[in-house]
Amino acid sequence: MFRRERSIPLRGSAAALCNNLSVLQLPSRNLTHFGVVHGPSAQLVSAAPEGVPLAQRQLHAKEGAGVSPPLITQVHWCVLPFRVLLVLTSHRGIQMYESDGSVMVYWHALDSGDASPGTWSGQILVFDIPAKGPNIVLSEELAGHQTPVTDIATEPAQGQDYVADMVTADDSGLLCVWRSGPEFKLLTRIPGFGVPCPSVQLWHGTVAAGYGDGQVRLYEASTGTLHVQISAHARAICALDLAPEAGKLLSAAEDTFVHIWKLSRSPESGYTEVEHCHGECVPDTQVCGARFCDPSGSSFAVTGYDLAEILRFSSV
């Protein structure tokens, strides 16, 4: 059972994008950072455990030519082993900041042709990040997708069992599974079936993908074999998140529902199994972002289109 906690107010409502909530947990500092895209601006809020908002910041996409201010497409914290970067993407390019958004450390402009190349053309840009400072370098451009890339998921290389490190998804529903290294290697392609895949996660060599027709599918990353198919939602899925410690998966969709699933591997067969844990309805809200707020999956946060607050839930 989950109960609704105090909401965190936002200065601007959440835009109708997918994956429109990023959460950075900082348990050592008793803080959680939240990031939401409003439109031309992204809002960062820090909150204490009870949800009391402590600090606020707004970031904008870099200006340029055009009819109106550029729109931000995603805000996301990238947690690297030695550093956390805040990444802001727009049609102009990619902006990287220190984790509190105070200083921009890098700006990568995308060609200003029609709709930007880079992720819109299906390419994936790989950057080398130093432990400190702004000396970020574009190291590789991966070609694997022909349609705009929607989401990227990674997990630390686990050794021999889990070879796959990264999975990318696109508007056609195609998934590409990669192994990282001095150069990235494409391991598997998992074809789509006519609907976009807006959100994807990777857990212990299993790919979890959410689709535009409300399905959640789990595949073996190294082979692309389908193991689980869930008729999870009645509308397009907008976000998936993982609580890796507990093997919990969260799915949110435009049908106003958020569901929590437990993933496990059957000891006899070795196949992935899924159990439904909890369903939450956010009345009259087209959900556009959802994240767990702690590694064990005992609390989560939700954003909705047109809603100027972050809704929080925690288990009782």
Place this chain on the structure above:
Amino acid sequence: MSVRTLPLLFLNLGGEMLYILDQRLRAQNIPGDKARKDEWTEVDRKRVLHDIISTMFNRKFMEELFKPQELYSKKALRTVYDRLAHASIMRLNQASMDKLYDLMTMAFKHQVLLCPRPKDVLLVTFNHLDAIKGFIQDSPAILHQVEEIFRQLTEVKCFFLLCLWQTYGGLSAGEFQLIRQTLLTFFQDLHIRVSLFLKDKVQNSNGRFVLPVSGPVPWGTEVPGLIRMFDSKGKEVKKVEFKHGGNYVTAPKEGSFELYGDRVLKLGTNMYSVNRPVETHMSGASKNLAPRTQENIAPNPLAKEELNFLARLMGGMEIKKPSGPEPGFRLNLFTTDEEEEQAALTRPEELSYEVINIQATQDQQRNEELARIMGELEVTDQPRQSASKGDDLLAMMDGL
């Protein structure tokens, strides 16, 4: 954001505008023989709708509309509808025009939000187009005028449908999802309460639309509630049901995307009728609205690029000037003149649309350009081998 969104936005908003004007004109309808010179009759109503429709589907205008381009602001688009509404003998005060635009935008926002699949916005568009056809059906009193419109429309119809098909016929589900997101961005933070929506329980008292969790799932989606697990050969090894929380059923059939057909979806059909007048409420708007971003507070309400766009787009509009001694007939979207005045005075600042008079721009060059475009628009038509006057008008439209 998608550069293919404007035609859909324009056509659907235009459709809603026609529904509302039709309802208001019917409400103020006086039988022809009893009407005074300054009162609306059935003939006048038909004429207003015909004039607006023929302006909307003007070929030059359509050409500009269908060019791939970013969406412009609500303010810029309102200027186009202001012009369109005045394409006939009808005149609207600022307050009535504001109300009209509010109703149009809230109605289409609702339709976009409730579309089961992103591509169903095309079905909504077809519903509007089907209704527009109905507005220009037989009306003997102004037969010759309607015939003229039909003749132009028949030529244009091919062109328009070609544009529609070329632009949207081959789009993927992903591209429709992007169009949907672009439209929702346009409508973000609009929470005007509409009494008809409140009454029908389609909108909550806080201005947000009701999103039902029951009914048919979109075509191509399965009813939620099933987990299926497979072995490495693809054989199903386990099937588990779970409680989804909604109350959904399978979709009975898919709506038709053909020229004619059962659209199945009711969104986009005419929900107004003479007995259900529509009012909008502005109260509570200030506390619901998030503070505006920079672009809305700027003293110049339209960016340079938007002015250019408007000049091009309206250059394609043939606006008929009222000929002869006919006065412009004023239409009031409120119940009384006093109400209209009151609405004008009490409209919240953040919701005001400044009317842009494009002739009054300082830019000499742009003015000359606009004058040139409008001068070019002498329509030279090839006379069609059309049917004789007595033919059924609908058949005229269908036959080429």
